[in-house]
Amino acid sequence: MNRWPLARYRFRVRMDTDLTLPAFSGSLLRSVFGSALKHQVCPGHGDQPCPETCAYRVLFEPAIQPGERFPDAPPPLIFQFTEAHQVMADDYLEFTQTLLGPALDYLTLITEIWRQAFVRGIGRNRITGRLASVALEQPEGFSVNKEWLPVYSSTEGRFLAHQPGLELPFPEPSGDLTLHLQTPLRLMESGQLLGQGRLTTEAFAKALLRRIQQANHLYLHQAVPDWWQFRTWFEPVVLSGKLRKIGLNRYSSRQQQAMRLTGVLGDIHLTGVCPELQPWLMLGQYLHLGKNSAFGFGQYRLTSGCNGLHNG
Template sequence: MADFPLTLTRLRFECVVETPLRLGGMRAGNNLRGALVDVMRRATCPYSVPTVAGVSPIPDPEHVATCPVCWLVAANEKPGVERRGYVLTPPLYLPETLKPGQRFAFHLTLVGEAQRYLPYFVLAVPEMGITGVGSGRGRFRLRRIVSETLDGIEEEILGEGDTVLHPPKYSLTHADVLERVERALQTWKGQGMRELNIVFLTPLRLVWNDQLVKAPDFAIFFARLLERLDELAIQFSGGERRSYEERAHLHHLASQVRLIENDTRWTEVPSGSSRTGRPTWISGLVGTARYGAPVGVWRELLPWLVWGELVQVGKDTVKGNGVFRLVL
């Protein structure tokens, strides 16, 4: 699919700690996302604030069409089917407690039409820092925001001390993904078989046949990734459903990938919802898996794997799950 329509903007929010900050390790994404949603609900959407009876009012369709909270973070009409228009990538490998003056960064990726809501996210993050995040409600200050591209180019859209936002000049497209893949393949010339490592940095939580998948089965991983990409393209970038023939072809290629070495483990990660008050779990696989396949197979699968690095995969991507990196 040379004309895959998905576009996105990947933003890095660089922050400075002001009071001791405990992001919670593997719960960092969940804690950051919870603070982000709380701020956006309070500041932007009157319909998301519960009434005295504890029930949120039902918004009218006109409000939903223009409200970033309803469109991006509130309950969907088809829970578990509709995708969110943003992805949160939490900071990794942080100490248990960040001290005042230390720096950290996290990413927000806005997909397709969601890019029009960039200013709301830019306004919400500083407020998150004032309100506090994680155990003890540690506070931070937003230092600057940078837009990233696949070829390593960075564009500062909000500098330290600036009050004027400079919208990113470019969105990432399928052409950018194909260029990155082609650069990688140039180093593979003359090789019939090739091994590739996938490092699962935050819990990979996949469900197949109503069961949690607790092994890095590549075919299942790729099937869920392709499904996610297609749904994002349809919902947020005006795409059309991929043909049955193309899906079948890609699934057949994915079935040829063999797991060579498995150094992953299942990690239990508790979560919770301040809205429902009920405990939940965002557990999943972390670690490294090494796969092998003919170069010709990788050539067709790699574009979708690179897209997956950008949009993550599996359950709870808005809470920071499903972050992985390819080691080519």
């Protein structure tokens, strides 16, 4: 497969005081970033709407073109959560962000926005911190332990030359894979959440292909399979797992209201995954699945094997 124009970067921030984070903090980080970005780049427009070339429009609220194949246009940024619920003063907050296509050209600006956001403070209590470093993920197949290439250090104040992009590893023979859901997965059908006993192989396959085709159509522009090919690869796959429903609240700054969202957490096991399908499942780790993926929902980690799972 070709080198895909996407990359995942890790940001490390040294906190000045203790920071408490909500569960699945990708939505909070997205709100912090959007506010800081608008504050930085939009005042020059005055009272006029943002032009399509405005960095805020490009990175955060892309325009939906009439007649587009997909009715929504998620931004070319995907916010990942941090596992930490509390970061003590002088410790480091770590979070990652996946940049797609045109967003790769904005890494310098994105880094500066994060720096400014933490200088001003985040959350209701305006907790401050200092951006320490940025690193590029170096994928290693199904390995849980990822390598990170340093690309920016606050002590040097400059970016190191590097080549962003994702080269998916050569697939292994047919086997079993497990998707460990790290944030709630929101797959819907006829207004109903697909959870334990409702999530089928076909529904999963359609959701994965739709996410890949959407990101590809908008930002990546690579050769991707159609539904006929995807369905052929998924025919021998058996889906099982153990999922639990979870509800959480988030506040929409754009809509000025609280929102109640539901999703599922747990593990999804796929038996009999052919080599041709493996790279697309690995790509899904970066794109996420389901609704609200731009907020960090639908994030999963892929491993080989299926120990401890039950049919669902």
